[in-house]
Amino acid sequence: MNQSSPGGIQYALRVNGVSKSYPQKSGTAASSFSLDDITFDLPLGYIMGLIGPNGAGKSTLIRLILNMTKRDRGSIEVLGMDNIAREEAVKSQLGVVFDSSYFINLWTVAKCGKAMAPLYPSWKQEAFQGYIERFGLEPKKKVKELSRGMQMKLMLAVALSHDARLLILDEPTSGLDVLARDELMDLLADYIADGQHAVLFSTHITSDLEQVADFITYINEGSLYYTGPRDEFEDAFQLVHGAPGDLNPSQKALAVGIYEFATGFDALVASEHLQAFVSAGGAQAPGGQVSGSVQERYSVERPAFDDIIRLTSKQTQVSPRGGQQAASSKQQVSGEETQS
């Protein structure tokens, strides 16, 4: 199997120009949805966070990778294999953790292992037993008696026991407390450490990704907003807080997104536009004078992922142009960058 690019990078996952449309269902208020021309690469040895607001298309993308939904256009390769043409081989290399259990409720933990074993040629029963012990899962407990977090751990135990090379997690941490989430993050870090495994991890708990993700893919309303190294995504924007009414049209045009409230505003500004944003504010001060320094007028900080999502959403986005420029950061994970 060829999972290398000409640059010698080994890819766990390559998504190229993938599109999928759901037509509007007749007789319902739901509008149509399109996932449009999504392209990104995930090399082996890395964790990629998949983020975006509700309804952005994250689960649709995951379903397309798992061939649970048929794509309209584009290609998807898992470890160099087309995910449709080589579906069987691809599935044996994939481990999947969903936000809710896919096991039969009346099965015991031990039965889940037994039922999964024949599906995977590389199943290791000792590994499964080791994981259920490590995760505190009682072999005789039924799936329906497990908490949400325990069900997630059971799915993870199965995924790790057949040596899946690519782990796909769709909202795995939604039912977990902070200790269990930290444990999962440690486990994922161990999992990719040998350079032969990779993780695609969709979550709304973006602080988890700030801990472990090497790459971020951000989807907004079905379109790719950013894919690339996490630190470049974090560095691409600045979050400016200011007083109520202290925003002029030039600044609004420069910001990617603005949220105004009774006691002030939050503006998401591309890092390269921060100086222009501040200067535009100064030029508009009463009497033509610059009314105070940056420190006095604004507070500027590095935005959290949640701030970026909040301020690039439909409701707060004021300047798609600014957004696109901010995402000069918008790039593919290219061979040379991931090698270093």
Ligand SMILES: Nc1ncnc2c1ncn2[C@@H]1O[C@H](COP(=O)(O)OP(=O)(O)OP(=O)(O)O)[C@@H](O)[C@H]1O
């Ligand atoms: N089978 C389907 N038929 C029609 N529309 C669908 C189908 N599955 C998903 N959609 C629509 O596609 C859009 C994207 O949904 P998706 O579940 O992929 O988003 P998401 O980013 O995972 O959202 P969330 O964070 O809320 O889980 C939504 O508008 C949803 O209603």
